[in-house]
Amino acid sequence: MNTTDETLLGEVKEKLDRVKSINPFQLIFYGSKSRGDDNDLSDFNFYLLASPTDQLRTSFIQEISEALDFIDTSSAVSLVAGDMDSLTFRMRIFEPTAVHLCELGQSVYGKNQIDILRKEWVTIKNKNFDRKIIVNYLDNRCKFYKSIKSKSTKEDISRIEKIISLNLQMWIFNNITDITPTEICYMDIPMRLYSMLKFLYKAEATDDVNLLIEIYKEIHELKQTIRMTLPYSEDNLSRIKDSIQMIQGLSSNIVNRA
Secondary structure, three states, X not given: OOHHHHHHHHHHHHHHOOXXXXXXXXXXXXXXXXXXXXXXXXXXXXXXXXXXXXXXXXXXXXXXHHHHHHHHHOOOEEEEEEOHHHHHXXXXXXOHHHHHHHHXXXXXXXXXXXXXXXXXXXXXXXXXXXXXXXXXXXXXXXXXXXXXXXXXXXXXXXXXXXXXXXXXXXXXXXXXXXXXXXHHHHOOOHHXXXXXXXXXXXXXXXXXXXXXXXXXXXXXXXXXXXXXXXXXXXXXXXHHHHHHHHHHHHHHHHHHHO
């Protein structure tokens, strides 16, 4: 994390102090900017741990969003919300995003909740887990994203990226014998997921998997590029238009095959 990001997060904390909530909440900072391996296209990733009661309050979500809004002037912001019970369940079944938060997430605001999860994670991370349970969970998430009707090409790109990443995660759980906690964490990090499939699991990967990981990389890079509000060169605009046409074709094909 660079000095500019630290300054921005300091301002976020001040704004969050003014948010009205029924129960304590915590904001977790994770992703490439948190790890320090970000680039110009990287966004700010936050996970909001809040009670279901607060999440149902429009004013609460609006105040959290407003506290993060000003960051948009430097980078895009991605906010995902969940409650303690659901995140605990996901951690116990070794779901990649929950593992990522326990392994690498940084608390920006609030306390205790993620620390409680981490203490339990340390005690179970090297134990065996039921692969059928996690694959079933990921499959249900995949079906959910398949059912969503995208309102724009931008939403469609994000939806397809998620569907493909979930299918790649399921493939790893189904086909790789020894999976470390670090590898599970990396399944939630796009380019590290790509690298594991491309190199670490090269011997096990089939032609269909290799095709899928290249499509996944293209979609991830496109999603990052299309977020930018800076002027594009003619070459970049041409590439984006070509990629969008490819994604629109994939939207009706890859979703049913993945």
